[in-house]
Amino acid sequence: MPLSHFRMQKTYDHQKIEKKWHQKWFKAKLFRASDEDKSKPKYYVLDMFPYPSSAGLHVGHPEGYTATDIISRYLRMKGYNVLHPMGWDAFGLPAENYAIKTKIHPEKSTLASITTFKRQIQELGFSYDWEREIATCLPEYYQWTQWFFCFLYKNGLAYKKKAPVNWCNDCQTVLANEQVVEGHCERCKFPVTPKFLAQWFFKITDFIDDTGETSGLLSGLDKIDWPESTKIGQRNWIGRSEGVNWINQRVKDMDISFEMYDSVPQTYMAQRFCVIAPEHPMVAKLVEGTEHEKPVTEFVEKVKKRKMENKFDLEKEKDGIFTGRVIDNPFGTGDLPIWVASFVVMDYGTGVVHSSAHDERDFAFAKANNLPLHPVMFPEDPEEAKKVEALEYCYHHDPMAIMQEPAEFKGRRWGEVREDLIDFVVKKGLAKRQTNYKMRDWLVSRQRYWGAPIPMVYDDQENEYLLPEDELPVHLPEDVDFNPKGESPLTQSKSFHDQKILARIEEKLKKSGSMPKDRKLVRRESDTMDTFVCSSWYMWRFMDPKNKKEFASKKLMEQWGPVDLYVGGAEHTVLHLLYARFFCKALHRHGYISTDEPFTKLRHQGMILGEDGEKMSKSRGNVINPDEIVKQYGADTLRMYEMFMGPFKDMKPWSTKGVLGAYRFLKKTWAIITEAKLTDEEPDHDTLKMCHQTLKKVTHDIEEFKFNTAISQMMIMINHIQKLGKVPKAAMEILLTCLYPFAPHMAEECWELMGHKAMIMNEPWPAYDEAIAKEEQMNMPIQIAGKLRGTITVPVDIGKEEALALALAEPNVAKYLQGNKIVKEIFVAGKIINLVVT
RNA sequence: GCCCGGGUGGCGGAAUGGUAGACGCGAGGGACUUAAAAUCCCUUGGAGGUAACUCCGUGCGGGUUCGAGUCCCGCCCUGGGCACCA
Numbered sequence: 057m058p059l060s061h062f063r064m065q066k067t068y069d070h071q072k073i074e075k076k077w078h079q080k081w082f083k084a085k086l087f088r089a090s091d092e093d094k095s096k097p098k099y100y101v102l103d104m105f106p107y108p109s110s111a112g113l114h115v116g117h118p119e120g121y122t123a124t125d126i127i128s129r130y131l132r133m134k135g136y137n138v139l140h141p142m143g144w145d146a147f148g149l150p151a152e153n154y155a156i157k158t159k160i161h162p163e164k165s166t167l168a169s170i171t172t173f174k175r176q177i178q179e180l181g182f183s184y185d186w187e188r189e190i191a192t193c194l195p196e197y198y199q200w201t202q203w204f205f206c207f208l209y210k211n212g213l214a215y216k217k218k219a220p221v222n223w224c225n226d227c228q229t230v231l232a233n234e235q236v237v238e239g240h241c242e243r244c245k246f247p248v249t250p251k252f253l254a255q256w257f258f259k260i261t262d263f264i265d266d267t268g269e270t271s272g273l274l275s276g277l278d279k280i281d282w283p284e285s286t287k288i289g290q291r292n293w294i295g296r297s298e299g300v301n302w303i304n305q306r307v308k309d310m311d312i313s314f315e316m317y318d319s320v321p322q323t324y325m326a327q328r329f330c331v332i333a334p335e336h337p338m339v340a341k342l343v344e345g346t347e348h349e350k351p352v353t354e355f356v357e358k359v360k361k362r363k364m365e366n367k368f369d370l371e372k373e374k375d376g377i378f379t380g381r382v383i384d385n386p387f388g389t390g391d392l393p394i395w396v397a398s399f400v401v402m403d404y405g406t407g408v409v410h411s412s413a414h415d416e417r418d419f420a421f422a423k424a425n426n427l428p429l430h431p432v433m434f435p436e437d438p439e440e441a442k443k444v445e446a447l448e449y450c451y452h453h454d455p456m457a458i459m460q461e462p463a464e465f466k467g468r469r470w471g472e473v474r475e476d477l478i479d480f481v482v483k484k485g486l487a488k489r490q491t492n493y494k495m496r497d498w499l500v501s502r503q504r505y506w507g508a509p510i511p512m513v514y515d516d517q518e519n520e521y522l523l524p525e526d527e528l529p530v531h532l533p534e535d536v537d538f539n540p541k542g543e544s545p546l547t548q549s550k551s552f553h554d555q556k557i558l559a560r561i562e563e564k565l566k567k568s569g570s571m572p573k574d575r576k577l578v579r580r581e582s583d584t585m586d587t588f589v590c591s592s593w594y595m596w597r598f599m600d601p602k603n604k605k606e607f608a609s610k611k612l613m614e615q616w617g618p619v620d621l622y623v624g625g626a627e628h629t630v631l632h633l634l635y636a637r638f639f640c641k642a643l644h645r646h647g648y649i650s651t652d653e654p655f656t657k658l659r660h661q662g663m664i665l666g667e668d669g670e671k672m673s674k675s676r677g678n679v680i681n682p683d684e685i686v687k688q689y690g691a692d693t694l695r696m697y698e699m700f701m702g703p704f705k706d707m708k709p710w711s712t713k714g715v716l717g718a719y720r721f722l723k724k725t726w727a728i729i730t731e732a733k734l735t736d737e738e739p740d741h742d743t744l745k746m747c748h749q750t751l752k753k754v755t756h757d758i759e760e761f762k763f764n765t766a767i768s769q770m771m772i773m774i775n776h777i778q779k780l781g782k783v784p785k786a787a788m789e790i791l792l793t794c795l796y797p798f799a800p801h802m803a804e805e806c807w808e809l810m811g812h813k814a815m816i817m818n819e820p821w822p823a824y825d826e827a828i829a830k831e832e833q834m835n836m837p838i839q840i841a842g843k844l845r846g847t848i849t850v851p852v853d854i855g856k857e858e859a860l861a862l863a864l865a866e867p868n869v870a871k872y873l874q875g876n877k878i879v880k881e882i883f884v885a886g887k888i889i890n891l892v893v894t
Numbered sequence: 895g896c897c898c899g900g901g902u903g904g905c906g907g908a909a910u911g912g913u914a915g916a917c918g919c920g921a922g923g924g925a926c927u928u929a930a931a932a933u934c935c936c937u938u939g940g941a942g943g944u945a946a947c948u949c950c951g952u953g954c955g956g957g958u959u960c961g962a963g964u965c966c967c968g969c970c971c972u973g974g975g976c977a978c979c980a
Contacts, residue, residue, distance in 0.1 A: 232978040717918040768917035837913040842961045888912045892960050
């Protein structure tokens with residue numbers, strides 16, 4: 057047996073290596089973000105903090121976390137003071153549902169989940185500053201969530217209003233949309249009905265447009281580096297629309313008049329009827345005491361019920377009923393019958409709209425209900441115009457359409473009259489300019505236990521009072537029954553409504569003059585806040601997580617804010633990202649911070665699917681447990697594999713076989729360090745070139761979130777090095793530096809084995825040399841009429857004449873040129889030759 | 895329905911308008927081994943050809959261009975979001 061078989065091979069023991077470096081990093085507090093160090097530029101890298109579910113970490117979590125860890129480690133090497141924190145979005149429905157089922161208190165199950173999540177995340181070796189860890193369900197955090205409620209309330213940005221909730225009469229509880237399946241309760245299959253409750257709203261609509269120094273939710277998007285699709289998502293969500301409100305729309309023979317919003321006022325002379333939302337409070341008045349009262353009321357009830365069933369397709373709806381009333385039309389086109397129509401949305405505009413022949417849905421509604429239509433603009437083509445006149449189809453949104461009415465605009469094009477026409481009708485006193493938005497105010501009340509209590513109290517006459525700040529936090533009480541009893545779980549708690557404490561609060565309120573002396577406090581607000589409120593401000597808390605006096609100090613927020621890079625799933629395109637921007641803008645408007653956008657740069661990770669290409673789920677049995685991958689192959693392998701799978705933002709299926717590719721790469725690296733002959737000799741020309749090419753590619757790819765191609769370049773380099781007899785240390789050092797952000801345990805261990813005393817993380821990120829990285833030779837393709845007919849090996853910077861001469865000499869090319877005349881020579885330096893022949 | 899993505903080998907994917915398929919997985923063949931694992935080497939889009947090489951090929955149909963996976967127009971299929979899941 058050859059001697060080499062007895063040579064002790066140092067095996068790649070990932071478990072031992074990873075544990076060793078976790079301890080080293082932890083002991084030396086190496087990832088502490090320094091509040092004091094002003095010598096380095098700051099960079100704040102934030103992950104969307106996870107909801108610690110009882111299922112434990114999903115392989116989807118480490119995808120984003122690895123990306124931010126790569127960026128964080130890379131930037132530290134580049135000399136930045138990096139803030140990279142982690143925490144827990146710990147309030148929410150699942151823990152409460154779990155409590156109802158198992159009687160285990162949400163706090164207990166949530167804290168257990170956090171412990172598991174934390175262990176799993178730590179095993180992956182992410183460079184978080186754990187001293188800044190936060191959990192939204194802890195009083196030291198939710199005290200400040202409540203402070204934000206107070207802050208908004210004091211500034212007129214929180215108000216109470218009645219709104220419908222999904223109500224299950226069998227379970228006696230409010231249901232989340234998620235718990236409503238096709239209009240029925242998920243648990244007991246009972247039909248869900250609407251129930252109107254007084255609920256708290258935040259006035260997010262106040263921040264759509266710019267105000268003073270604070271950019272609005274719309275224009276602010278223009279200055280941040282976010283994916284365009286996400287910006288579009290937010291713009292569409294906000295749904296800004298400019299138009300007019302028609303005024304003095306009086307109901308004939310009644311003392312009622314409406315305003316009606318119109319985003320396309322050009323065709324107002326076509327209006328022949330109007331439609332009102334079933335929920336409109338005036339509907340009852342319109343039909344009161346008439347023969348229409350009964351059928352209309354029945355119709356309204358029917359529509360409301362169908363809307364609750366979530367199966368309501370606004371676009372296809374054309375159900376309606378006549379109210380028996382008409383609008384006394386001020387335009388001189390006759391009275392407009394008022395119909396109740398299922399498709400009219402109460403939340404948009406004023407809930408009453410005019411209808412005309414130039415709107416597709418109005419057109420369909422009129423045809424279905426035999427209502428009059430009257431086109432006022434026509435296509436240029438007389439044949440087509442006839443069809444429009446005959447109401448064969450709905451003619452709309454054609455800029456070239458020719459207007460017939462009003463007389464003042466006759467002959468002009470629809471596409472250019474808008475502004476003039478609006479001025480005209482405004483001057484005539486028919487309308488006023490109006491901007492509308494699809495977005496509604498944010499409903500934050502939740503009739504649940506596991507959330508931050510809303511810091512309000514009520515007196516015996518149901519008047520509301522904001523809690524004095526020194527009464528915060530309002531603790532979640534323990535004496536609560538999670539089983540639904542028809543109202544918020546907190547309503548039942550004795551300790552929550554402790555009369556002694558209420559008396560103390562009452563005294564304070566009276567002393568400060570905010571409460572009349574003859575009133576008596578009787579209860580606290582028993583609703584809690586939407587968990588999105590907790591996650592709307594957590595990025596500020598990370599900057600100053602231990603602060604007992606403020607949610608975060610102005611000084612530290614100026615120092616660390618805003619978040620330079622934010623990474624998370626695209627499912628948060630609208631809600632979370634919009635709410636966090638709203639909070640930031642509110643803080644900015646009221647002088648707390650100097651930035652009005654919280655996240656300068658945003659990137660989304662794509663979802664990781666199961667091996668079957670389907671979404672991972674327990675029921676499908678295709679869930680991959682990261683613990684098993686870490687145990688078998690190590691954290692570095694999991695990190696490498698997840699980054700290598702494909703483009704960061706794309707959805708990609710898991711492949712357990714594919715993990716092997718990443719593992720083999722790491723083992724090759726390990727083998728070179730532990731087995732190959734490392735030499736102090738300078739790298740040869742090709743190896744040096746490879747080093748600089750790799751450095752260049754990895755540097756650029758990290759910055760552009762192209763981690764998959766960065767890794768493939770490292771694979772190319774290791775394949776090259778493997779073929780060398782002696783491996784130059786200098787080359788391995790460059791490779792390990794590139795590898796460090798991706799597989800930090802492996803890189804540190806190898807670095808140490810190479811004899812380095814200091815850690816690789818303390819090395820500066822090396823600069824590449826463009827001149828060395830450059831290829832000097834290339835295979836230049838030669839096309840004839842766009843088809844590849846040969847290649848020539850030439851210097852990259854070869855000139856046109858020289859290249860053409862070589863190209864013509866290439867045998868296969870010459871063959872194809874026989875008997876043809878070259879009419880055009882395309883030469884793209886360093887790229888290609890294309891000869892166009894007759 | 896509305897809004898936003900995506901369709902490239904057996905699979906994940908790569909390609910500033912310039913040789914389509916880098917890198918990895920899988921598969922086939924070989925080396926080492928008593929054997930297996932591990933590792934290493936070779937082949938690997940399809941069809942034809944001993945070979946040189948040729949033809950076809952990036953969801954479908956058109957267009958722009960010397961040249962299109964990439965840009966434009968029209969389709970088909972598919973995934974995600976849609977306000978109380980987070």
